[in-house]
Amino acid sequence: MAKYTGPACRLCRREGEKLFLKGERCFTAKCAFDRRGYAPGQHGRAFVGRSDRVSDYGRQLRAKQKARRVYGVYERQFRRYYGKALRIRGLTGLNLLQTLEMRLDNVIFRMGYAVNRAEARLMVTHGHFMVNDRRTDIPSLVLKPGDKITVREGSRDTVFFTQLPDFAEKRTIPVWMERDVKTLSGRVLRSPERAEIDGNLNEQLIVEYYSR
Secondary structure: OOOOOOOHHHHHHHHOOOOOOOHHHHHOOOOHHHHOOOOOOOOHHHHOOOHHHOOHHHHHHHHHHHHHHHHOOOHHHHHHHHHHHHHOOOOHHHHHHHHHHOEHHHHHHHOOOOOOHHHHHHHHHOOOEEEOOEEOOOOOOEOOOOOEEEEOHHHOOOHHHHHHHHHHOOOOOOOOEEEEOOOOEEEEOOOOOHHHOOOOOOHHHHHHHHOO
């Protein structure tokens, strides 16, 4: 699948709910979903209130697309994550969501070091973060319990990272990780449980979609 370069708010409108892809903007009056809360396109208004006509396949597809867009993952990569989750002992849907949550870009976002996952992905790509004292530029790196994330020493003096502690302190973090704002570091303590992952994601429908 080609890279999506269109407006992020258009994705929220297509899914029929806020996906909070633009960080703080989603909580302001500038949010496009608040102003136009219907599907994009010429016939978007015509489908308002017709969710009862959606087929089982349609619901499964929308659940899969929503999860992909929340985490910023392309179709081929998402399918690969599903295949990996299928081979792990336990519930396939939970394994899939845990894998997505443990991605490096998502962990940085959860720690409050980025306003959204897109910004976290960009900073990782530019090499600003280290994992277990080794510089990495792979946003899709799946972390393990015990892995430590730190801001690279050469990046700490930039304007963005000198102001980051004030921003990060205002953000709460999940209980499955720890964070030290003063040293701009953090650690993954364990894998998240289902109750600690976005409740608006329906992993069962995603499993049904790929099980067709």
